[in-house]
Amino acid sequence: MSTQDKFEMPWQYSFPPFFTLQPNLDTRKLQLDAWCALVLSYFRTHRLCVIDVNESQSSPLFSNTTLNRKLSPETISVILDELRKTGNLEWIDKNKRRAWVLWKSVDEWAKVLYRWAVDNGMLSTVCTFYELIHGQDTTEEEFHGMDQDLLLKALRCLEHQKRAEIISMDGNMGVKFF
Missing domain, CATH: 1.10.10.570 ("Winged helix" DNA-binding domain. Chain C. Domain 1)
Incomplete structure (x- = not known):
């Protein structure tokens, strides 16, 4: 269903x-x-x-x-x-x-993303935006399928909190969680 x-x-x-x-x-x-x-x-x-x-x-x-x-x-x-x-x-x-x-605020999305990174052992690991939004490891997560620009806003919150760094690599966007 x-x-x-x-x-x-x-x-x-x-x-x-x-x-x-x-x-x-x-x-x-x-x-x-x-x-x-x-x-x-x-x-x-x-x-x-x-x-x-x-x-x-x-x-x-x-x-x-x-x-x-x-x-x-x-x-x-x-x-x-x-x-x-x-x-x-x-x-x-x-x-x-x-x-x-925004059925969750941008700050709430940032917390959800960070909690996922911690719970899945993704600290000090680079994840591409594609992996976060469309990856098999996130299919059960609320952020799966999220608009990329909204994801970026949430990750910028984490960046300001020194919990993540947004990375651009060969035209692809990624994030490293701390």
């Missing part, structure tokens, strides 16, 4: 008004909280970390084919802005078309 098979949408997802931004401010607050929780849970379960605004409206996350309802681009923008306000979203580009959905 894949991770995607394990994911269940919350009850609100089957409620048609959930797909229309509510005018009552109290109701809207509850609705946005539910959407933010859903986005974070969906991204965590599917091990996703990048959202493309142009493609998001057709995503199963924001489009319920059973109800024939989907969120408007404006409502998706409101949800993404809420995630940004809570520190769970960081824009990748200036045009706000792509963003990282």
Whole structure:
């Protein structure tokens, strides 16, 4: 059973008004909280970390084919802005078309990566970014499949803490954990 098979949408997802931004401010607050929780849970379960605004409206996350309802681009923008306000979203580009959905903060990702390095005897060893993101030794890790730029941000945190050094070798990126 894949991770995607394990994911269940919350009850609100089957409620048609959930797909229309509510005018009552109290109701809207509850609705946005539910959407933010859903986005974070969906991204965590599917091990996703990048959202493309142009493609998001057709995503199963924001489009319920059973109800024939989907969120408007404006409502998706409101949800993404809420995630940004809570520190769970960081824009990748200036045009706000792509963003990282941070179901873990960059600091938390740094801790996860370092814990993996310690637990797997990888201190004083160079690992390529490819090995970390796509390697067989990391298939069960939360960071497996992570966006390379987000990985780089997390490793820079470790570099600032003197727990790692980022290395560039023949056009490939790697990291040595201390």
